[in-house]
Amino acid sequence: MPEPQSTTPDPVIVVRDATATLGARPVLRGIDLTVRRGEVVALLGANGSGKSTAVRSVIGQVPLSGGTVELFGTPLRRFRDWARVGYVPQRTTAAGGVPATIREVVASGRLSRTRLGLPRKADRAAVDRAIELVGLADRAKDSVGALSGGQHQRVLIARALAAEPELLIMDEPMAGVDLASQEILAATLREQVAAGATVLLVLHELGPLEPLIDRAVVLRDGCVMHDGPPPKAVGQHALPGHDHVHPHAASEPVRTGLLS
Numbered sequence: 001m002p003e004p005q006s007t008t009p010d011p012v013i014v015v016r017d018a019t020a021t022l023g024a025r026p027v028l029r030g031i032d033l034t035v036r037r038g039e040v041v042a043l044l045g046a047n048g049s050g051k052s053t054a055v056r057s058v059i060g061q062v063p064l065s066g067g068t069v070e071l072f073g074t075p076l077r078r079f080r081d082w083a084r085v086g087y088v089p090q091r092t093t094a095a096g097g098v099p100a101t102i103r104e105v106v107a108s109g110r111l112s113r114t115r116l117g118l119p120r121k122a123d124r125a126a127v128d129r130a131i132e133l134v135g136l137a138d139r140a141k142d143s144v145g146a147l148s149g150g151q152h153q154r155v156l157i158a159r160a161l162a163a164e165p166e167l168l169i170m171d172e173p174m175a176g177v178d179l180a181s182q183e184i185l186a187a188t189l190r191e192q193v194a195a196g197a198t199v200l201l202v203l204h205e206l207g208p209l210e211p212l213i214d215r216a217v218v219l220r221d222g223c224v225m226h227d228g229p230p231p232k233a234v235g236q237h238a239l240p241g242h243d244h245v246h247p248h249a250a251s252e253p254v255r256t257g258l259l260s
């Protein structure tokens with residue numbers, strides 16, 4: 001009799017016992033994190049708990065002082081297939097003062113897939129599609145300098161999507177983003193997830209992305225203190241790490257328990 005096939009999807013990210021020190025400060029203190037194919041995992045925690053450092057170590061931007069990272073089953077030091085990974089850094093401007101158009105910035109995200117530096121029809125189509133997904137098709141020729149913060153963020157996300165990555169890593173994609181852009185981003189992400197993308201998101205709060213999140217990993221002071229179902233939101237304010245005060249019972253903050 002053949003063995004029954006395992007139904008557990010392959011791990012896309014495996015972080016084991018990761019430690020990292022920035023300056024003299026131990027910022028990651030033995031983190032384990034596994035994200036499987038098709039999962040949407042939120043990395044939560046208070047300011048300074050190590051969320052950005054954790055995702056930056058996953059893509060090799062922060063060297064580990066101990067532990068290991070594997071991407072798609074390959075140890076990070078041997079991983080070369082970066083077109084499979086889309087990364088949206090914590091909010092910065094997309095152009096850094098360079099007078100680039102939206103299309104140019106988004107097309108730069110496709111370079112990892114273009115052969116010999118010459119974009120083919122499929123490359124141009126992928127760039128157009130990414131711009132369309134974030135709702136900026138009618139502005140593709142505009143300079144990114146003229147965009148609002150939320151529109152900037154949409155450009156950065158389109159840039160990550162242009163390579164049609166299997167794994168999307170985003171650091172606080174909703175931070176400082178206006179409501180209209182948040183809704184577009186949530187819809188964009190929903191579509192990626194429906195198409196089978198694996199997603200690791202640093203979030204300060206679950207917000208409009210809550211229905212998409214399969215699992216939450218909560219960091220506190222460089223350690224994982226929760227790895228499981230996303231904390232249940234109550235009303236608008238019950239977010240992990242935030243004491244929740246009901247107006248009718250102001251004397252006792254109701255703690256979510258995850259970060260307090």
Ligand SMILES: Nc1ncnc2c1ncn2[C@@H]1O[C@H](COP(=O)(O)OP(=O)(O)OP(=O)(O)O)[C@@H](O)[C@H]1O
Nearest residue numbers: 022023025027045046047048049050051052053054
């Ligand atoms: N380059 C650096 N040198 C020294 N310390 C750093 C450096 N980068 C980050 N840190 C410190 O490491 C800690 C973790 O930072 P990190 O940005 O990973 O936290 P975070 O959970 O993402 O916080 P936030 O929600 O504020 O972005 C913080 O105390 C931060 O001040």
